[in-house]
Amino acid sequence: MEHAVNDIDALVREEKRLTAVESHSEAWAEGLSAGIEPEIIAEAALETAFGEMLRANGETSALALLDRMREKVVAGAFEPERLRH
Known part of the structure; x- marks a missing residue:
């Protein structure tokens, strides 16, 4: 059971990481298009x-x-x- 919880925790963490990467990529692109x-x-x-x-x-x-x-x-x-x- 604990192995399954660890797997779920890892999946949730990875999903959060991917969402953060997407948000940062959008902000980066906005900065570049603003000439920064x-x-x-x-x-x-x-x-x-x-x-x-x-x-x-x-x-x-x-x-x-x-x-x-x-x-x-x-x-x-x-x-x-x-x-x-």
Whole structure:
């Protein structure tokens, strides 16, 4: 039974992730069409994300997220052919 609950939790989390990706993609496209450079959009998104993580979960959580993102960049997880949406 616990395995089924974990599967459902994983599916719900993935659905939320996909919805967040879609929302962020729309906001990114809106920023680009408004003439905002990608670097500025990215910096604003990261500042917002880390600010929210700090407020909600504290510095340790925000730094852990930063570490995970750095590891993904180094591993090439954000290269265009590896992105999943």
